[in-house]
Amino acid sequence: MPALDHIGLDIGTHSIKAVQLSGSFNGPVFVAAGQIQAPQISGDPNSNESIDKIADAIKKLRSEVRITKDKANTALPESQIFTRVVEMPLLSQKEMQNAIVWEAEQYVPVPMTEVKLDWQVLGEANPQGRVEVLLVAAPIALVNRYLAILKKADLVPMGLETEITSVARALVQRVSGAPTTMVVSIGASTTDLSIIRSGKISLTRSIATGGIALARGVAQELGFELDQATEYMKTYGLDPNSLEGKVMQAIKPIFDVIVNEIRRVLAYYLSKHPDAPVKRIIVTGGTAKLPGLVIYLAEALGLEVQVGNPWEGISLPSNFSQKLNEEATSYAVAVGLALKQAGG
Ligand SMILES: Nc1ncnc2c1ncn2[C@@H]1O[C@H](COP(=O)(O)OP(=O)(O)OP(=O)(O)O)[C@@H](O)[C@H]1O
Ligand SMILES: [Mg+2]
Incomplete structure (x- = not known):
């Protein structure tokens, strides 16, 4: 089995994550990981200025977390594919x-x-x-943009795939015989849905609702600035008992956009595949940490809901940081990319 030696690099709209592993797909070993806030891009995302800003952030991240390799796998955002x-x-x-x-x-x-x-x-x-x-x-322009960012960041582009492919590798495909699973990946700008059956991606969907939209809902309903609203969202989330459920009430109509899309996808899938119904949901992405999310989703959908932990099954050092553990859901794409074999 070939050794893992490519960096997994996830360029999100909120933050950029990098993961380096060693060992093999079946016996991965943690080397380094970290994330850095993504630069705000106004104007043309394909301009040299935008590309330079992102490349600079990647370089900074690499030196901060001491990532030593330069061959990188990266993923294209589902929403643009x-x-x-x-x-x-x-x-x-x-x-x-x-x-x-x-x-x-x-x-x-x-x-x-x-x-x-x-x-x-x-x-x-x-x-x-x-x-x-x-x-x-x-889109070829999107692929070229990613290649340009990597080159500017002094990285050697290796595998390029879609985010859902990476998340499926990190959270579902490492376990053989996993039941038909829906993965719900809630980032800052988008939520990606996929159904994985017998280890293969059988359906994908992306919607433009994520953590930023939830925070905006809190800002609007409770009259906060966005930063403060984001803190309230992260602290109280969908918990009906905190602050008399005020934050929950602000978030609920927006979160239900995601819930309704999940329902639609489940119903569509069942109509196409009555023999292979979805048995469980795995949530991931930074916004999967929303307090009360698992209970809310499980009750709304009547399905088993788990939070995916991409560090599971990876040999971690005894001093593995508490922060990386707490931020586990943010690393699913990057871990999946780091687990991608050369040529695989
Ligand atoms: N404890 C928390 N509860 C709820 N949301 C959280 C929590 N911690 C972080 N978030 C949210 O997670 C989002 C960032 O997640 P993530 O890193 O997955 O986004 P991204 O990959 O940069 O975005 P995208 O994939 O949409 O481009 C932010 O909107 C942030 O507010
Ligand atoms: Mg993301």
């Missing part, structure tokens, strides 16, 4: 290539010349000889 599962006849590799382009043209709202297409066959053919195929179309 077109992903869909389509059903197709089982074809030869070459025929598949043409058929995929045709399929992608049907739903990707930009010209095929502007995207990089990737696909993966999910599972076996059904009795009608058709297979499910996961299609991923990434």
Whole structure:
């Protein structure tokens, strides 16, 4: 089994995280990790100025947490990628290539010349000889932007994948025989949903609601500045008993946008796959730490809800920092990227 020696780098809108592991996929060992606030980008995200700002933050993070390697795996944000599962006849590799382009043209709202297409066959053919195929179309401009950021940060770009792919590797695929699982990844700007069946990504969805929207709700309802509102959100969250439930009441309508999307996705999935219902939900991302979130979700959905801990199954040093432990949910993407094998 090849040794892990690529950095996992997650460039979020709120913070940039980096993780370095050694050992192997089946026996990973912690080396270093950390996060740094992401620079605020106003204007064109593809401008040299924006790219430089992010690259500078990455360099600073690398020196602060003493990450020694320079080969990096990174992930593209789900919200900027077109992903869909389509059903197709089982074809030869070459025929598949043409058929995929045709399929992608049907739903990707930009010209095929502007995207990089990737696909993966999910599972076996059904009795009608058709297979499910996961299609991923990434805008070439986005890919180039990520490559430019890494180069500017003196890193060597290695694997590039989607955030959901990384999170699935960190939280679901390391455990063999995991039941059909929905992963809900709540970041600052977006929430990504995915369903992982038999270790494969079977559905993805991204919505533009995350921690920032929740904090804005608190700011608006309780008349706070955003910073103070964020602190209230983090401290009281969805706990109905704190502050007479005032913070919860402010957050609830916005959080329910996420809950309703989860419901829609679960219902859609069940209609397509009545034989493989979702058995549990794993929540991750920085906003997964919202107090009261697990109980709220479990009650709203009637499903088992767990908070995913990407450090689980990794050999940690005895002086592993309390901070990294507390911020575990923030590191799922970066850990998944650090667990990606060269060429895998
Ligand atoms: N204890 C907490 N309770 C609730 N929310 C929290 C807590 N701690 C951090 N957050 C929120 O988590 C968010 C940051 O999470 P994360 O690092 O996953 O975002 P990101 O990856 O930068 O964002 P995105 O993926 O959306 O671009 C912020 O909105 C922050 O307010
Ligand atoms: Mg993120």
